[in-house]
Amino acid sequence: MRQFSSKGFISLAMVAYTILCTIYFVQHYCWDNIFGVVIALPTLLATTLCFMRRRHGGWCIPLALAFSTMGDYAGAMDNFLAQLSLFAVAHIFFIND
Numbered sequence: 001m002r003q004f005s006s007k008g009f010i011s012l013a014m015v016a017y018t019i020l021c022t023i024y025f026v027q028h029y030c031w032d033n034i035f036g037v038v039i040a041l042p043t044l045l046a047t048t049l050c051f052m053r054r055r056h057g058g059w060c061i062p063l064a065l066a067f068s069t070m071g072d073y074a075g076a077m078d079n080f081l082a083q084l085s086l087f088a089v090a091h092i093f094f095i096n097d
Contacts (some may be wrong), residue, residue, distance in 0.1 A: 013049050020045055038074040064093035 020042045047065040070085035 009053070014046075017045055025033055039076040040069050043069040043072050058097060060093045060097035064090045064097070067093065 023038060023041070043065060047062060047069050050062045050065050067086050067090035071083045071090060074082035074086055
């Protein structure tokens with residue numbers, strides 16, 4: 001697998017995140033929210049990138065983003081209690097970092 005420089009990796013990540021956010025907003029406001037999973041895609045990308053580039057850092061931020069992704073998905077599926085619980089766990093991981 002080809003190794004990217006830090007600058008190239010960050011540029012690629014920003015482009016991918018921008019594309020996913022654009023898809024989210026287009027489907028959310030124009031297509032009557034027919035794809036519930038799309039809501040979690042931007043945070044899923046951020047979670048994946050954070051897991052890939054964590055190096056010597058801890059697990060708190062990647063885990064917080066993972067729980068946030070699951071919370072986004074639970075909200076898209078209209079499960080408010082699961083969404084609230086998952087976001088609470090995500091905030092605990094953010095605070096512990």
